[in-house]
Amino acid sequence: MQRIKELTITSGPSGPECEVQHNSRAIVFSAGGYTGNVFHDFNDGLIPLFITINSIYKNQDAVLVVSKARDWWLNRYKNLLHVFSSHPIVTLDNDTSTHCFPSATLGLMSYGFMALMPNSSQTLLHFRGLLDKAFGHHGQYSIFNSPPKSDSPPRLVFMSRSKGIGREILNQDEAVKVAKEIGFDVILFEPTGKISLQQAYGLINSSHAMVGMHGAALTHSLFLRPGSAFMQVMPLGIDWVGKMCFGEPARAIGIQYIEYKIKVEESSLVEKYEKNDMVIKDLASFQGRNWSSDVMKIYLKEQNVKLDLVRFRDYLMETYSKAKTFMEKMG
Known part of the structure; x- marks a missing residue:
């Protein structure tokens, strides 16, 4: 303030x-x-x-x-x-x-x-209509490839995070490979100040699914069309924040929302804290402390994730099924 x-x-x-x-x-x-x-x-x-x-x-x-x-x-x-x-x-x-x-x-x-x-x-659906009026219909796809064709596979926007800021997917390349094996046309996307909102909107609005780690960049899920699929990867300690910031808004727009809550062994925090530590074992009690000094530092900034690719594949297949159905429905 x-x-x-x-x-x-x-x-x-x-x-x-x-x-x-x-x-x-x-x-x-x-x-x-x-x-x-x-x-x-x-x-x-x-x-x-x-x-x-x-x-x-x-x-x-x-x-x-x-x-x-x-x-x-x-x-x-x-x-x-x-x-x-x-x-x-x-x-x-x-x-x-x-x-x-x-x-x-x-x-x-x-x-x-x-x-x-x-x-x-x-409603958020009305707000999204304003976003479409502001950023849609500009045809700025060139930096990400052309718009998908009718015979193309479902397009998945895989949101990427910069290194060193926390909540990085450590095996991102392998996860992208799994998504491609399932059948997605995958575009790895890291929003930066050099990419205009018109360009980001052009990419995401033309896609059928989005996957990403919890973080501010998932605000771009507002650019997804109603009926498309969106999977949020939820690291330890982020359940309530993730639901309120991105899960509920996605549902309000009519997006098919999926949560991938990581297991303890997928978090880098297990390398720093004992399994019986409150940070790992009793998240609710630990989160009763001051958010900015304790919770934010540990769960948002110190934590990275190495996905269980076998388990993650199942969630990607569910996302693919929803995206494929949406693509066919939209013609």
């Missing part, structure tokens, strides 16, 4: 003279905080923005007034921001003019991890 600038709303005529007069109302929010991590970009910013616009302005066009709107953030999300509002964005840190609005809302509404109000106008 220390990265969020505190703002005060004032009302005329005692305020400064207007230099820019707007006829539309304003939504004022911050792009600071945890932004820069794709999960938090959506969870803390873009989804709450969608909720706020629908709840307060009922889809009426509003002016977006943004604090801490850095150039990279504006460039990365400009297509989606333009879907939210047709007006030029007012950036508080760069614009020194005095802007006046009929009314303004400060801050955004949120109901939990990747959560929207359960009514007809604020």
Whole structure:
């Protein structure tokens, strides 16, 4: 929260003279905080923005007034921001003019991890429709191969993680080989700042399945089409977080969701902790401690995974079956 600038709303005529007069109302929010991590970009910013616009302005066009709107953030999300509002964005840190609005809302509404109000106008499926409007139909497939043809096998996006940041799949190459043996057309994909959201959307929206280790990059599962398949690899200690951040949202969109919960022997933590250690044996008790200092460090940053490929093959075959059925249904 220390990265969020505190703002005060004032009302005329005692305020400064207007230099820019707007006829539309304003939504004022911050792009600071945890932004820069794709999960938090959506969870803390873009989804709450969608909720706020629908709840307060009922889809009426509003002016977006943004604090801490850095150039990279504006460039990365400009297509989606333009879907939210047709007006030029007012950036508080760069614009020194005095802007006046009929009314303004400060801050955004949120109901939990990747959560929207359960009514007809604020579902994740509606939010995904906005993503399609913003990032779809650009035809940017070239960096990943061409779109799949009607006689192609189901396409699987295998999400990859960088080394040294935790939760790496140590035998990833072997796991990819198993997926290919089953029949998938596999594309190994590691999202980076150099890959635009239009390009990522073009790849994932044209695919039939996604597999990946729990992490922020799985936010890209929002780009999957309803009916496609999505398998989340769940390391030790991540059950609740994994379900809330990615499992439940996937189901809300209509994606066929599968969880691969690793066994203790698949975790690198067994090399550091005894089997009777609370970290291994009693996850629930250990997670009662402070998340940021203990749980996050151990389960998210210290842990890597070596998949049991025999067991993993069974889950991949289930994923293939669902993806194949989806592909045939979509023609």
